[in-house]
Amino acid sequence: MFDRIFESKITAYILIIVILFLAMGPIYWTVTTGFKPDMETYVFPPIYFPKHPTLEPFRLLFEYYPFANYVRNSIIVTLSTTVIVTVFGMFAAYGLSLYRFKGANAVLYFLVFTRIIPPLSLLLPFYIVVANLGLQDRLLSMILANIYLTYPFAVLIIKSFFDRFPRDLVDAGIVDGCSRTGVLLRIVLPVSATGIASSAIISFLWTWNEFIYAFVFTSTSRSQPVTVGCFDAIGDIFVSWNQICAGGTIAALPGILFVLFAQRYLVQGLSAGALKF
Amino acid sequence: MKVSDKTYGFLLNVPGLLIVVFWVVFPAGLLILTSFLRYNNLSPIVFNGLQNYKRLFSDRLLWISLQNAAIFSGGTTALTFIGGLLLALALAGIKTGSATFRSLMIIPWAVPPIVSGIIWKWIFSPDFGVLSDILMKMRLISAPVSIYSNTNLAMVGIIVADSWTRIPFMGIILLAALLSIDRELYDAAKIDGAGALGRFGYVSLPLIRGPMFVGLMITIMFSFRTIDIIIPLTAGGPGRATYVFGYLIYDQLIKTLNFGVMAAAGMLLFGITTVISMLMLSLSRR
Numbered sequence: 001m002f003d004r005i006f007e008s009k010i011t012a013y014i015l016i017i018v019i020l021f022l023a024m025g026p027i028y029w030t031v032t033t034g035f036k037p038d039m040e041t042y043v044f045p046p047i048y049f050p051k052h053p054t055l056e057p058f059r060l061l062f063e064y065y066p067f068a069n070y071v072r073n074s075i076i077v078t079l080s081t082t083v084i085v086t087v088f089g090m091f092a093a094y095g096l097s098l099y100r101f102k103g104a105n106a107v108l109y110f111l112v113f114t115r116i117i118p119p120l121s122l123l124l125p126f127y128i129v130v131a132n133l134g135l136q137d138r139l140l141s142m143i144l145a146n147i148y149l150t151y152p153f154a155v156l157i158i159k160s161f162f163d164r165f166p167r168d169l170v171d172a173g174i175v176d177g178c179s180r181t182g183v184l185l186r187i188v189l190p191v192s193a194t195g196i197a198s199s200a201i202i203s204f205l206w207t208w209n210e211f212i213y214a215f216v217f218t219s220t221s222r223s224q225p226v227t228v229g230c231f232d233a234i235g236d237i238f239v240s241w242n243q244i245c246a247g248g249t250i251a252a253l254p255g256i257l258f259v260l261f262a263q264r265y266l267v268q269g270l271s272a273g274a275l276k277f
Numbered sequence: 278m279k280v281s282d283k284t285y286g287f288l289l290n291v292p293g294l295l296i297v298v299f300w301v302v303f304p305a306g307l308l309i310l311t312s313f314l315r316y317n318n319l320s321p322i323v324f325n326g327l328q329n330y331k332r333l334f335s336d337r338l339l340w341i342s343l344q345n346a347a348i349f350s351g352g353t354t355a356l357t358f359i360g361g362l363l364l365a366l367a368l369a370g371i372k373t374g375s376a377t378f379r380s381l382m383i384i385p386w387a388v389p390p391i392v393s394g395i396i397w398k399w400i401f402s403p404d405f406g407v408l409s410d411i412l413m414k415m416r417l418i419s420a421p422v423s424i425y426s427n428t429n430l431a432m433v434g435i436i437v438a439d440s441w442t443r444i445p446f447m448g449i450i451l452l453a454a455l456l457s458i459d460r461e462l463y464d465a466a467k468i469d470g471a472g473a474l475g476r477f478g479y480v481s482l483p484l485i486r487g488p489m490f491v492g493l494m495i496t497i498m499f500s501f502r503t504i505d506i507i508i509p510l511t512a513g514g515p516g517r518a519t520y521v522f523g524y525l526i527y528d529q530l531i532k533t534l535n536f537g538v539m540a541a542a543g544m545l546l547f548g549i550t551t552v553i554s555m556l557m558l559s560l561s562r563r
Contacts, residue, residue: 046410092292103287116551118498120527147300252387254387
């Protein structure tokens with residue numbers, strides 16, 4: 001009897017619906033609040049289905065709050081970091097995976113080790129460096145910090161995909177007159193595109209979602225990203241909760257879109273990277 | 278000129294290594310150095326030996342924050358593991374709609390932690406909170422509850438919020454491990470008379486052990502130092518109820534501007550993290 005309950009599909013589906021409710025409930029609540037007029041935001045008991053959905057909170061957020069700047073800053077920082085990390089990570093992984101050199105293992109251990117250092121521990125030295133280089137309130141400070149935060153993971157993910165690549169194909173490419181870099185670009189890359197995409201998506205999300213470094217390095221909307229903007233909004237008495245939820249929705253949007261449309265890459269990348277840990 | 282394969286492999290790693298050396302080794306060295314300096318923006322920077330560490334360890338707040346971080350991390354890891362395991366078992370048990378459900382379940386992981394903190398602040402709101410309303414409709418409470426005025430509830434609140442963001446990752450790791458188990462092993466166990474729980478305990482559990490420890494290690498390590506979600510949610514309060522160790526480090530930079538003590542605290546965090554990861558690694562290999 002117990003066995004049948006434990007293993008039945010119905011139990012699994014009930015469990016999934018409960019978990020789905022817990023996972024998506026907070027998201028639903030935030031997104032819908034972002035579309036509510038003030039009247040429906042500040043009531044108790046709360047209104048579960050907005051009666052008069054409106055774009056007003058989004059409009060106010062962009063009109064009276066420098067939210068457009070935040071979005072622009074986030075996009076610049078995130079794209080720059082992702083491109084740099086993915087390109088350098090790809091070359092490094094190619095070398096580590098297919099052209100083993102003396103000390104390759106040391107490099108790998110070192111990369112894993114950097115993942116163990118808590119970013120919060122390095123916040124202070126980073127801050128000192130940024131302050132002394134005059135990079136405070138500059139986008140560059142965040143790009144550099146996020147490279148440190150994402151690069152080791154990117155190399156490890158991409159390498160785990162390159163490791164599965166048959167060595168014979170590389171040799172065949174060389175025999176056919178391709179240079180080693182040519183083999184990477186023409187033969188290895190197309191086949192390992194999934195790995196590159198996984199790494200790029202995860203780097204993108206981590207950078208977009210990063211808060212502490214950005215919060216400490218920046219001070220004005222000239223350089224603050226969306227995450228810092230959202231945090232600022234909750235301390236601002238002129239910003240109401242439906243606007244904050246609208247801002248939160250925008251900040252969470254890239255993550256939600258990547259999960260919905262590129263879930264396969266995320267899952268593969270995370271499992272590959274995590275198990276290499 | 279054509280370099281040998283080995284040299285080529287090394288050359289490819291040079292740019293990345295330069296970045297990492299400059300952005301990891303140098304800051305790490307600076308952290309160690311700063312932890313031995315009197316560096317507080319008030320007086321000239323001088324070497325002062327172990328004074329920062331002495332000051333750190335004699336601060337009552339350190340022990341409070343370490344205790345809070347341990348409770349927070351322990352609670353989060355336990356809840357995340359239970360949630361992640363249930364999620365993985367449920368998803369492994371179905372075929373129809375599995376991919377869609379998996380996508381939806383991962384969403385909390387992809388939301389910026391600071392936004393998760395804001396989301397939960399809104400849900401926990403004592404005046405307009407949806408959670409109070411749901412609990413009241415379920416007749417579990419009779420009036421809206423505020424987590425911000427009760428020390429225990431505040432801790433539970435941040436544990437729930439943080440676990441919400443971590444369960445998907447744990448679920449992904451455990452699901453991948455569960456799906457890689459050979460079905461024939463279950464059939465064999467069934468023939469040998471093992472019940473559902475027996476099959477889980479004797480077949481699944483030993484085979485997902487490795488990934489499970491990795492998931493647990495990552496959850497413990499990351500939740501121990503998390504502050505993104507706590508900053509908007511409770512800001513360490515009420516009183517010091519949710520003032521975790523990470524917050525102590527953060528406050529040295531934001532409030533007290535005592536860089537020397539902050540570096541010492543950063544070293545301590547690094548030490549604790551290393552010990553946790555070593556312990557988990559040795560456990561997973563036993």
